[in-house]
Amino acid sequence: xxxxxxxxxxxxxxxxxxxxxxxxxxxxxxxxxxxxxxxxxxxxxxxxxxxxxxxxxxxxxxxxxxxxxxxxxxxxxxxxxxxxxxxxxxxxxxxxxxxxxxxxxxxxxxxxxxxxxxxxxxxxxxxxxxxxxxxxxxxxxxxxxxxxxxxxxxxxxxxxxxxxxxxxxxxxxxxxxxxxxxxxxxxxxxxxxxxxxxxxxxxxxxxxxxxxxxxxxxxxxxxxxxxxxxxxxxxxxxxxxxxxxxxxxxxxxxxxxxxxxxxxxxxxxxxxxxxxxxxxxxxxxxxxxxxxxxxxxxxxxxxxxxxxxxxxxxxxxxxxxxxxxxxxxxxxxxxxxxxxxxxxxxxxxxxxxxxxxxxxxxxxxxxxxxxxxxxxxxxxxxxxxxxxxxxxxxxxxxxxxxxxxxxxxxxxxxxxxxxxxxxxxxxxxxxxxxxxxxxxxxxxxxxxxxxxxxxxxxxxxxxxxxxxxxxxxxxxxxxxxxxxxxxxxxxxxxxxxxxxxxxxxxxxxxxxxxxxxxxxxxxxxxxxxxxxxxxxxxxxxxxxxxxxxxxxxxxxxxxxxxxxxxxxxxxxxxxxxxxxxxxxxxxxxxxxxxxxxxxxxxxxxxxxxxxxxxxxxxxxxxxxxxxxxxxxxxxxxxxxxxxxxxxxxxxxxxxxxxxxxxxxxxxxxxxxxxxxxxxxx
Numbered sequence: 124x125x126x127x128x129x130x131x132x133x134x135x136x137x138x139x140x141x142x143x144x145x146x147x148x149x150x151x152x153x154x155x156x157x158x159x160x161x162x163x164x165x166x167x168x169x170x171x172x173x174x175x176x177x178x179x180x181x182x183x184x185x186x187x188x189x190x191x192x193x194x195x196x197x198x199x200x201x202x203x204x205x206x207x208x209x210x211x212x213x214x215x216x217x218x219x220x221x222x223x224x225x226x227x228x229x230x231x232x233x234x235x236x237x238x239x240x241x242x243x244x245x246x247x248x249x250x251x252x253x254x255x256x257x258x259x260x261x262x263x264x265x266x267x268x269x270x271x272x273x274x275x276x277x278x279x280x281x282x283x284x285x286x287x288x289x290x291x292x293x294x295x296x297x298x299x300x301x302x303x304x305x306x307x308x309x310x311x312x313x314x315x316x317x318x319x320x321x322x323x324x325x326x327x328x329x330x331x332x333x334x335x336x337x338x339x340x341x342x343x344x345x346x347x348x349x350x351x352x353x354x355x356x357x358x359x360x361x362x363x364x365x366x367x368x369x370x371x372x373x374x375x376x377x378x379x380x381x382x383x384x385x386x387x388x389x390x391x392x393x394x395x396x397x398x399x400x401x402x403x404x405x406x407x408x409x410x411x412x413x414x415x416x417x418x419x420x421x422x423x424x425x426x427x428x429x430x431x432x433x434x435x436x437x438x439x440x441x442x443x444x445x446x447x448x449x450x451x452x453x454x455x456x457x458x459x460x461x462x463x464x465x466x467x468x469x470x471x472x473x474x475x476x477x478x479x480x481x482x483x484x485x486x487x488x489x490x491x492x493x494x495x496x497x498x499x500x501x502x503x504x505x506x507x508x509x510x511x512x513x514x515x516x517x518x519x520x521x522x523x524x525x526x527x528x529x530x531x532x533x534x535x536x537x538x539x540x541x542x543x544x545x546x547x548x549x550x551x552x553x554x555x556x557x558x559x560x561x562x563x564x565x566x567x568x569x570x571x572x573x574x575x576x577x578x579x580x581x582x583x584x585x586x587x588x589x590x591x592x593x594x595x596x597x598x599x600x601x602x603x604x605x606x607x608x609x610x611x612x613x614x615x616x617x618x619x620x621x622x623x624x625x626x627x628x629x630x631x632x633x634x635x636x637x638x639x640x641x642x643x644x645x646x647x648x649x650x651x652x653x654x655x656x657x658x659x660x661x662x663x664x665x666x667x668x669x670x671x672x673x674x675x676x677x678x679x680x681x682x683x684x685x686x687x688x689x690x691x692x693x694x695x696x697x698x699x700x701x702x703x704x705x706x707x708x709x710x711x712x713x714x715x716x717x718x719x720x721x722x723x724x725x726x727x728x729x730x731x732x733x734x735x736x737x738x739x740x741x742x743x744x745x746x747x748x749x750x751x752x753x754x755x756x757x758x759x760x761x762x763x764x765x766x767x768x769x770x771x772x773x774x775x776x777x778x779x780x781x782x783x784x785x786x787x788x789x790x791x792x793x794x795x796x797x798x799x800x801x802x803x804x
Contacts (some may be wrong), residue, residue: 133238134235134238134239136238137232137235137236137237137238137239138235142237143232143233143235144234145217146232146237147229147232147233148231150225150228150232151225152687154221154222154224154225157221158214158217158218158221161214161217162214164247165214167246170540171654179609181250181346200544202261204802207447207455207459207460207463207464214543216430216433216436216437216664217663217666219429219430219433220430220433220465221425223430227293227296228295230296230299230300230798231296234299234300235294236296240292243288243292247284247285247288250281250284251281251282251284251285252281254277254278254280254281254284255278255281255282257271257277276344279344282343282344283340283341283344286339286340286343286427287336287337287340290336290339290340290423290427291336293423293426294332294336294419294420294423297419297422297423298319298322298416298419298694299322300419301319301415301416301418301419302319302320302443304415305411305412306416309404310399310400310401310404310405310408311404311407311408311411312408312409312411314400314404314405314408314409314411314412315408315409315412315415316412317408317412318378318382318408318409318412318413318415318416319412319415319416320413321378321381321382322378322416325378325381326387327377327378327381328374328377328378328381329368329630331371331373332374332420333372333376334370334412335367335370335374335420335424337748337803338366338367338370339363339367339423339424339427339428342359342362342363342366343359343431346358346359346435350436351440351441351458352355352435352439352440352441352458352459352462353440353458353461353462353465353466354430355435356435356436356462356466356467357466357761359431359432359435360427360428360432360757360760360761361757361761363424363427363428363431363432364424364425364428364670364674364757364760364761365757366673367420367421367424367425367428368421368677368678371417371420371421371424371678372677372678372681372701372705373705374416374417374420375413375414375416375417375678375681375682375685376442376681376682376684376685376698376701376702376705377685377698378413378416378685379410379413379681379682379683379684379685379686379689379701380408380686380688380689380694380697380698381689381703382409382412382413382686382708383409383686383689383690384689384692384693384694384697385694387689388693388694402790402791402794403786403790405793406588406686406690406786406789406790406793407786409686410679410682410683410686410786413682413685413686414675414678414679414682417675417678417679417682418675421671421674421675421678425667425671428486429664429667432467436462436467439461440456440458440459440639441456441457441458442456442458442459443456443458443459447459448656451627460512460775461614462466464552465554465614465657465763466761466762467551467663467763468659468663468666468763469659469660469661469662469663469665469666469763469764469765469766470552470657470658470659470660470763470764470765471543471544471657471658471764471765472655472656472764473538473539473540473541473655473656473657474538474654474655474656475536475537475538475654476537476538476539477525480518480521482518485514485517485518488517489510489513489514489517491580492516492517493505493509493510493513496513519677523648526649526650526651526653526654527646527647527648527702528632528633528634528646528647528648529645529646529648530634530635530636530645530646531633531635531636532633532634533571533631533632533633534631534632534633535629535630535631536629536630536631536632536654537627537628537629538627538628538630538656539626539627540620540626540667541622541626541627541628541656541658542622542625542626543658544622544658545619545622545623545624545626546620547618547619547658548619549619549658549659549660550616550617550618550658551616551617551618551619551621551628551656551657551658552615552616552617552657552658553572553615553616553617553630553654553655553656554612554613554614554654554655554656554657555607555612555613555614555615555632555653555654555655556610556611556612556613556649556650556652556653556654557570557607557609557610557647557648557649557651557653558609558647558648558649558650558653559609559637559645559646559647559648560608560609560637560645562609562610563609564608564609564610564611566608566609566637566638567606567607567608567638567649568606568607568608568609568634568635568636568637568638569604569606569607569634569635569636569637569638569639570604570605570606570607570632570633570634570635570647571602571603571604571605571632571633571634571635572602572603572604572605572615572623572630572631572632572633573602573630573631573632573633574603574617574630575601590804603615604635606638609647617630617656619658628656629700630656632654634646634647655765660765661765661767663763666759666760666765666766667760669756669766669767669768669770669771670756670757670759670760671768672768672771672774673754673756673766673771673774674756674757676774676775676779677751677754677778678776679704679778679782680778680781680782681701683782683785683786683789684701684704684705685697685701686789687785687788687789687792688700688701689701689795690789690792690796691796695796706750708748708752709751709752710752711749711751711752712749736737750777751778754774
């Protein structure tokens with residue numbers, strides 16, 4: 124009784140207004156003190172290492188014009204590297220982290236759980252701190268030879284326990300906050316609050332919630348510390364973001380279906396619909412509750428992924444002794460530059476434009492190809508279908524030849540739409556990859572790049588080939604030779620001064636052949652994603668935020684699909700249909716690509732009936748979900764590509780319109796249901 128009375132007294136204290144006000148003031152002051160202390164410490168460190176991180180000056184140029192261009196390039200070079208170095212002193216990530224933790228702590232205090240969670244935190248710290256402080260590898264179950272059968276890292280397990288407790292605490296707090304946010308009057312909010320309770324009460328929902336939390340807590344321990352930092356960051360972003368989305372998406376589908384179907388099966392819905400509740404209010408309340416749960420889970424997972432990504436960002440990259448500090452203390456490593464400029468970035472990527480094949484040349488090629496094939500097969504019909512097939516084949520070969528280079532061949536490429544890069548003076552990055560000789564990594568190919576001036580490339584002068592001059596307008600002025608292994612992504616920095624006033628960059632690429640070989644048949648091919656020019660056009664953090672919005676829009680769309688299916692189907696059938704639609708929507712992009720190579724006719728022009736039927740089914744499905752499939756926010760985030768606000772607005776309009784149509788459909792179906800006689804079977 125004494126312990127119960129003591130606990131009751133503590134509970135009354137943590138729920139009192141005075142305690143909540145004092146605790147809130149203490150938390151705000153502590154957060155401000157931590158932020159100020161961090162800013163002071165990083166600025167002191169920045170002043171101490173400022174001289175050691177200044178990039179080396181560019182070499183002098185032979186004439187006044189070239190010297191001026193070199194000076195401009197040098198200024199841009201210093202600006203670009205200065206921006207990367209300035210991120211060492213950027214306190215934004217710490218401010219965001221402190222803000223997230225402060226908001227969570229304030230929510231705990233005003234929910235009347237301040238002392239409860241404080242005790243939980245102290246108990247967790249008492250377990251985790253010794254594991255982190257004195258942890259090491261522990262070997263268990265040794266065999267007869269003395270070799271360990273089981274080995275685990277104590278410190279890593281301590282990190283896992285801390286993450287697990289933090290995520291579970293955040294989940295319980297956010298679910299309570301969500302119920303408060305849905306505390307309005309009316310049937311819509313009452314139904315939504317009931318869905319939030321179901322999310323914790325239903326075993327099927329609880330399984331996926333626990334799975335999500337365990338996945339997020341264990342993922343940091345699966346990263347290989349021996350890999351370059353950029354790969355670790357990309358891996359964590361990929362698995363953390365996409366893994367969280369898929370788990371939440373499956374949870375949303377099952378929760379949406381179960382919330383409607385189980386109430387009909389168990390006749391609980393009679394108690395709801397006998398009250399003055401319209402069908403649209405019931406559907407809206409269910410959708411609001413499910414999307415609220417999805418928003419809470421997405422907020423937890425996104426916050427965890429964001430904060431740990433920032434933690435990884437401030438770890439030493441390959442070749443660094445400390446973050447942003449190399450062993451020689453003079454320049455940034457490739458690992459750090461790629462991480463900051465291509466992974467944790469918001470890049471706009473441009474691929475070379477392909478001039479359309481002249482119609483006359485295309486028709487001549489079709490006639491020539493048709494004549495050749497009719498010589499081999501005199502039964503081949505000369506009809507519209509045959510000519511369309513030949514025309515598509517010739518155009519495909521034309522596009523492929525644009526990206527294929529024989530030994531000694533030089534191809535000119537035009538990259539358009541780079542006006543913003545020219546105006547901002549942002550350095551451009553050419554990312555390229557070749558396929559050749561079975562992509563054997565033991566071989567290297569000589570790839571030649573030609574620009575419009577000796578200052579075209581951000582490279583060392585010793586790597587530049589001799590300047591070639593001539594009288595014609597097609598003269599190549601500056602060249603750069605690279606030894607490129609096939610199948611590997613490479614990069615090349617290009618000065619924005621190379622972009623013309625109309626936003627076009629002209630670049631010539633040549634095939635110098637396989638190194639140490641005289642084989643004339645060596646051909647290199649740039650794959651579809653193997654040649655693109657990009658520049659940084661935004662902040663990675665805002666990009667992450669926009670990606671989170673699009674993921675929530677997709678989850679909201681899936682929630683309405685599940686609710687709509689459950690209005691007229693039983694739980695097993697509705698779950699199967701909803702999950703099938705989800706898989707089809709996610710894979711329709713791959714389906715559309717496959718259909719381009721899925722021919723429904725033989726070489727003789729004969730129709731293959733079953734392939735015609737398959738195409739008749741697959742094409743409408745692919746077109747229906749084309750926009751959903753093209754929404755690839757996670758892939759863009761991992762690759763450092765810009766997700767613009769215009770894309771977010773477009774996603775909101777399109778997915779919102781489709782969700783609205785499904786809402787009207789579900790309301791109409793539900794209004795016509797004979798709920799009093801429905802047995803759920």
